Amino acid sequence: MIAFVTRRLLLGLLTTWLISVLSFAIIQLPPGDFVDAYIAQLASSGSAVSAEEARSLRELYGLGQPFYVQYGKWIARVVVGDFGESMEWRRPVIEVIGDRIWLTLALSFAALIVTWTLALPIGIYSAVRQYSLADYIFTFFGFIGIAVPNFLLALVIMYFAFTLLGASVGGLFSAEMTLAPWGWEKAWDLIKHLPLPAVILALAGTAQLVRIMRANLLDELRKPYVVTARAKGLSEMRTVLKYPVRAALNPFASNLAYQFPQLISGGIIISIVLGLPTVGPLLVKSLVAKDMFLAGTIVLLLGVLTVIGTFISDLVLMWVEPRLRHQLD
Amino acid sequence: MVEPILSVRDLRTQFFGPEGVVRAVDGVDFDVFEGRTLGVVGESGCGKSVTARSILRIVDRPGRVVGGSVMLRKADGSTVDLAGLTEEGMRDIRGPEIALVFQEPMASFSQHYTIGNQIMEGVRLHMGLDKHAARKRAIELLDMVGVPQPSRRIDEYPFQLSGGLRQRVMIAMALACDPRVLIADEPTTALDVTTQAQILDLLRQLQTERGLAIILITHDMGVIAEMAHDVSVMYLGRAVETGSVSDIFDRPQHPYTTALLRSIPTVMAKPRTRLPTIVGSIPHPFDRPAGCAFNPRCADMIAGVCDSAEPPPTNTGARQVRCFLHGGRP
Numbered sequence: 001m002i003a004f005v006t007r008r009l010l011l012g013l014l015t016t017w018l019i020s021v022l023s024f025a026i027i028q029l030p031p032g033d034f035v036d037a038y039i040a041q042l043a044s045s046g047s048a049v050s051a052e053e054a055r056s057l058r059e060l061y062g063l064g065q066p067f068y069v070q071y072g073k074w075i076a077r078v079v080v081g082d083f084g085e086s087m088e089w090r091r092p093v094i095e096v097i098g099d100r101i102w103l104t105l106a107l108s109f110a111a112l113i114v115t116w117t118l119a120l121p122i123g124i125y126s127a128v129r130q131y132s133l134a135d136y137i138f139t140f141f142g143f144i145g146i147a148v149p150n151f152l153l154a155l156v157i158m159y160f161a162f163t164l165l166g167a168s169v170g171g172l173f174s175a176e177m178t179l180a181p182w183g184w185e186k187a188w189d190l191i192k193h194l195p196l197p198a199v200i201l202a203l204a205g206t207a208q209l210v211r212i213m214r215a216n217l218l219d220e221l222r223k224p225y226v227v228t229a230r231a232k233g234l235s236e237m238r239t240v241l242k243y244p245v246r247a248a249l250n251p252f253a254s255n256l257a258y259q260f261p262q263l264i265s266g267g268i269i270i271s272i273v274l275g276l277p278t279v280g281p282l283l284v285k286s287l288v289a290k291d292m293f294l295a296g297t298i299v300l301l302l303g304v305l306t307v308i309g310t311f312i313s314d315l316v317l318m319w320v321e322p323r324l325r326h327q328l329d
Numbered sequence: 330m331v332e333p334i335l336s337v338r339d340l341r342t343q344f345f346g347p348e349g350v351v352r353a354v355d356g357v358d359f360d361v362f363e364g365r366t367l368g369v370v371g372e373s374g375c376g377k378s379v380t381a382r383s384i385l386r387i388v389d390r391p392g393r394v395v396g397g398s399v400m401l402r403k404a405d406g407s408t409v410d411l412a413g414l415t416e417e418g419m420r421d422i423r424g425p426e427i428a429l430v431f432q433e434p435m436a437s438f439s440q441h442y443t444i445g446n447q448i449m450e451g452v453r454l455h456m457g458l459d460k461h462a463a464r465k466r467a468i469e470l471l472d473m474v475g476v477p478q479p480s481r482r483i484d485e486y487p488f489q490l491s492g493g494l495r496q497r498v499m500i501a502m503a504l505a506c507d508p509r510v511l512i513a514d515e516p517t518t519a520l521d522v523t524t525q526a527q528i529l530d531l532l533r534q535l536q537t538e539r540g541l542a543i544i545l546i547t548h549d550m551g552v553i554a555e556m557a558h559d560v561s562v563m564y565l566g567r568a569v570e571t572g573s574v575s576d577i578f579d580r581p582q583h584p585y586t587t588a589l590l591r592s593i594p595t596v597m598a599k600p601r602t603r604l605p606t607i608v609g610s611i612p613h614p615f616d617r618p619a620g621c622a623f624n625p626r627c628a629d630m631i632a633g634v635c636d637s638a639e640p641p642p643t644n645t646g647a648r649q650v651r652c653f654l655h656g657g658r659p
Binding site: 222223224225227228229230231232233234235242243246247320321322323326 | 382385387389420421422423424425428429431433436437438439440441442443450451454455486488489502
């Protein structure tokens with residue numbers, strides 16, 4: 001088991017390395033070297049770069065030298081936390097991403113919680129009471145959730161939240177709080193703004209998970225061990241929750257791996273529609289503006305999150321599946 | 330006369346599918362006595378397993394027990410009709426009064442919990458033991474059914490055990506709350522012959538020690554001959570002949586019983602001769618023949634009688650048979 005975890009960790013590191021090579025390739029994608037692009041970019045915005053500055057930048061990133069040397073110089077800086085400078089924002093990438101990564105994680109986590117707290121009970125109910133009226137209603141809304149593009153749902157929900165409930169929509173902070181320093185007040189402001197985007201982000205995933213849970217549980221409910229549990233005199237509730245639901249949880253654990261990057265990249269359009277200060281819109285902007293250091297860094301970040309997600313999902317799977325655990329020993 | 334511990338009368342269970350109603354159990358009568366084994370025998374699909382589940386009322390949807398009575402004589406001498414109990418009342422029967430052993434020990438265990446967890450669950454629920462006491466009891470139970478190193482095995486998962494051990498654990502789990510009736514639904518079908526004999530020995534030994542009443546469901550006449558005191562032969566959801574094993578094996582009355590007994594291979598038979606089989610196959614449940622359900626396959630079928638009316642149960646001594654050859658002719 002420890003051997004398995006170690007192997008997974010090493011594989012994760014290897015994957016991360018491959019992703020970093022890919023990210024660097026993306027940074028190098030635009031024609032010419034990126035210092036040219038940088039100079040051009042700055043020139044178009046009215047400021048100039050001295051020849052001296054350009055040369056020191058070229059020196060810094062080893063431009064003109066072979067790819068692996070350039071990569072080596074770049075990755076050496078990345079490892080110590082220097083991701084280069086965003087050309088568009090003219091600030092270090094790490095500062096530009098800054099708070100956004102934490103807000104993204106907070107939002108993603110909130111969306112994940114909403115997804116699970118909705119999907120689990122609804123899925124269980126739909127399976128246990130298959131073909132009941134409620135099952136049909138959930139199925140109907142589930143297909144709407146899967147079929148309708150999320151940003152459209154976001155717009156509709158925003159409209160109703162604003163006109164009917166008078167809720168503040170868009171963004172994660174009130175106007176006066178956006179630039180305020182972090183404190184209890186700002187955190188509370190965030191908590192108040194979090195539910196709406198979290199629910200919108202969670203909808204598609206919820207609809208999917210409900211279908212998965214329902215299908216799995218329907219399979220499990222027919223298995224002989226359920227009869228065994230009933231024959232022991234357990235109540236129906238306890239029978240269902242302890243045995244078949246436990247077995248049907250497996251895909252939830254596997255699904256975890258995809259949730260992590262999905263929550264950042266999957267929510268891009270929603271984040272733009274809702275004006276959320278998360279990483280997603282930043283990625284789109286940086287790609288449009290050919291802000292390669294920023295884009296490369298975000299791609300790297302997404303890759304690393306996928307690796308972390310997969311790793312966590314492996315651990316959770318081992319925890320919920322004793323058979324898997326024992327196969328490894 | 331000894332009172333039966335469990336008395337099943339005219340039990341009927343039907344499955345309400347989209348294509349129609351299947352009468353899986355259609356009038357089953359039998360009595361089970363303390364310290365004795367009743368064998369229930371019949372071909373696949375004749376309703377043996379559904380009968381077992383109907384007694385405990387754990388038939389899966391869309392199946393439902395639609396009629397009949399299941400009288401259980403409790404330890405204090407009072408009798409209760411399980412068919413009329415509430416769901417809560419029924420839960421107190423499952424485990425402490427009547428327990429089940431299933432055919433496939435692998436599929437009948439959850440692979441997500443240790444065997445200890447699955448045994449202790451019933452013990453804690455019905456006997457009100459705390460975790461520590463329940464664990465102690467589970468270890469004793471495993472020891473009783475012959476699981477080696479029970480205090481270590483208790484923390485293992487079902488998939489870590491061999492087929493024979495799993496079935497022993499299944500029996501330990503069934504006996505966890507000291508039931509007085511044990512229903513064993515093809516307990517040895519999934520096992521190899523050597524293990525099969527061991528499990529049957531174990532059941533016999535437990536019966537002697539505890540005075541268990543056992544309902545042994547099987548399609549194997551050999552197992553019946555070896556294990557059962559009484560036997561009930563089922564055909565298409567109906568008990569066609571019921572009586573003591575020696576009576577029925579010596580002088581079968583129903584043509585179906587006769588045919589079943591003839592189709593058992595014996596070591597006395599001449600080598601390389603064809604084993605007698607029963608002509609035809611079990612009719613589709615939607616396509617139940619009129620009259621006696623066995624008439625299309627029956628060698629002694631009386632035209633105009635067997636295919637028009639259902640033979641009523643006829644009793645001679647301890648034997649009950651449903652066949653017009655043996656009474657009840659209109």
